[in-house]
Amino acid sequence: MASKHVIRRAAALREQINEHNYRYYVLNEPTIPDAEFDRLLRELEGLERRYPESITPDSPTQRVGAQPLEAFSEVVHEIPMLSLGNAFDEGEVRAFDRRLRERLRVDVLEYVCEIKLDGLAISLMYEGGKLKRAATRGDGTVGEDVTQNVRTIKSIPLSLRAQRFPRVLEVRGEVFMTHEGFVALNKMQSAHGQKIFANPRNAAAGSLRQLDPRITASRPLDMFCYGIGKVEGVLSDRHSDILARLRECGLKVSPETVVVNGVHECLDYYHHIVAIRHRLAYAIDGVVYKVNAMQQQQTVGYIARAPRWAIAHKFPPEEELTKVLAIEVQVGRTGALTPVARLKPVLVGGVTVTNATLHNEDEIKRKDVRVGDTVIVRRAGDVIPEVVQVVKERRPKTARSFSMPRRCPICNSEVVRAQGEAIARCSGGLYCPAQRMQVILHFASRRAMNIEGLGDKLVSQLVRKGYVKTVADLYSLRVDQLAALPRMGERSATKLDRALKNSKLTTLARFLYALGIRDIGEATAELLAAHFGSLKALEQADVEELQKVPDVGPVVASNVAAFFRQGHNRRVIKRLLDANLCWKTRPPMAPGHRPLSGQMFVITGTLASMTREEAKQRLQALGAKVTASVSKNTRFVVVGTDPGSKLERAEQLGIRLLDERALLDLLEGT
DSSP states (O other), X not given: OOOHHHHHHHHHHHHHHHHHHIIIIISOOOOSOHHHHHHHHHHHHHHHXXXXXXXXXXXXXXXXXXXXXXXXXXXXXXXXXXXXXXXXXXXXXXXXXXXXXXXXXXXXXXXXXXXXXXXEEEEEEEETTEEEEEEEOTTSSEEEBOHHHHTTOTTSOSBOOSSOOOSEEEEEEEEEEBHHHHHHHHHHHHHTTOOOOSSHHHHHHHHHTOSSHHHHHTSOEEEEEEEEEEESSOOOSBHHHHHHHHHHTTOOBXXXXXXXXXXXXXXXXXXHHHHHGGGSSBOEEEXXXXXXXXXXXXXXXXXXXXXXXXXXXXXXXXXXXXXXXXXXXXXXXXXXXXXXXXXXXXXXXXXXXXXXXXXXXXXXXXXXXXXTOEEEEEEETTTEEEEEEEOGGGOOTTOBXXXXXXXXXXXXXXXXXXXXXXXXXXXTGGGOHXXXXXXXXXXXXXXXXXXXXXXXXXXXXXXXXXXXXXXXXXXXXXXXXXXXXXXXXXXXXXXXXXXXXXXXXXXXXXXXXXXXXXXXXXXXXXXXXXXXXXXXXXHHOOHHHHTXXXXXXXXXXXXXXXXXXXXXXXXXXXXXXXXXXXXXXOOOOOTTOOTTTTOEEEEESBOSSSXXXXXHHHHHHTTOEEESSOOTTOOEEEEOBSOOHHHHHHHHHTXXXXXXXXXXXXXXXX
């Protein structure tokens, strides 16, 4: 049994080690030699080995020690981890600033300027000052629980340093790998005959998603914090002060972060970072501008899945010369034919590029790209490789011109190109094998029909064996068929069969989104479902009628009308309905009517029947405004399980509360 002296000594050692870790990994200001640090750590390890009861969860010895996982569990982000809109030139940044000033009716805005790290977004949940959970961004709504791995990153505190902090504090940031760490890791990988990483971002992402935390612990990962998510309490009314509070808590924040006034100073910051970019220890792909005042952030709000109050100003992409070896055509999920240049491998922006998009036939003609040409290739937005231009002085006499095929290279269906459109498309629709795989995966995805267990490999097997040719065939699959497939078995087959049956009861909006109609996302699908009330009414609507739906313009209307004009699409839908896919019907809304227009909602806690993001989109489709915080202007607060401080605030203000059943009644009854 550990004596009081042992307990006190272990606590003192933990405090010293954590302090030295903070100074070394966060401040980069070590105050003792490595040998002395190792001595302190060995003494603590010895005490805890002899007296296991003295071990605490936040002890520096406990960063690594968990057993490898079989798979990562899912984490639902109570506040979605949104992406950012992009600006690629100064004009777009000025337009962003102008829109904000007009909305807020101010002459000059105060911004926080930050570097945009090229890493992996992460959420850290602290409760009572202790790290309880870490999760990846995932799709913004659902991520993966990587707590065991994040605990191995020494720059991330297991306990917050500040004396005062919110009871619940969700910190958001970017996990990354320095250039030096990346080079060292690849040398080690090469020496052991293991995979070489293409760039620091891939190395960081791959390292963080290891099922064995001991592997993650061996990788040189770091993290900078850039904001917060769920908080019980108030940190500050300015974003810059929130970052300062995070520093006080022992969390790392980029030293390049500054506060500026007006768009001119934002652009000055951008040019400064461009000038020093090559000297930074880590990869960045741009800078981020954020409105500093939290109240102003709340006022301007969000659009789709991005905040209006922040934007990423991306760097000009890096470019290199290479040769076009061939031009091939790829057929996408929507039937779009995209010419792709097969290139002589070349390193662009730290990534080996072998293919580059040529976009469409008009672009090939405009740039006059031919097989055999030497071309300038770049990664547009540092992501998608594209051919910028041809170096015609190097064109060989054997260079060959390219023409778009008149028949689909996959299914031999006719290729059509609508008047005024640049993209040619396969007319094979749901029958084209190139489209079939992605159509099925989209149909089964979580936000569509939510058929759990129907992943890439299984869909590939089902398509390859001819069991599934359209999405309707999914509902004819037998358990014995599925059980006979490699790596399936009776248990997995029965589970998938149950998931297929459960998916039959859905909503009209989900069903419309699942069909994969071009340009129809979740929000537009909800608007169409609310406006028409039934699938039959939507199928019969012409372009003019479709444009009466809020936010549906002529292009989207034409896509919807064209989809339902196709006989093969209607036949697949009939087969789906014959398989007993169904949903509750709702009466159509009157033209232009949005029953919740002007009403402000706040959602807190976890909902069982839908994600909070789905609930938000359904409310917005009916005209409601959904905000992140409760105020006197809030009309309703939707309360799920495990609600936070928003519930207390709503009760204090006497705001009407809706449980999940009441929310569903409201959505289905309006």
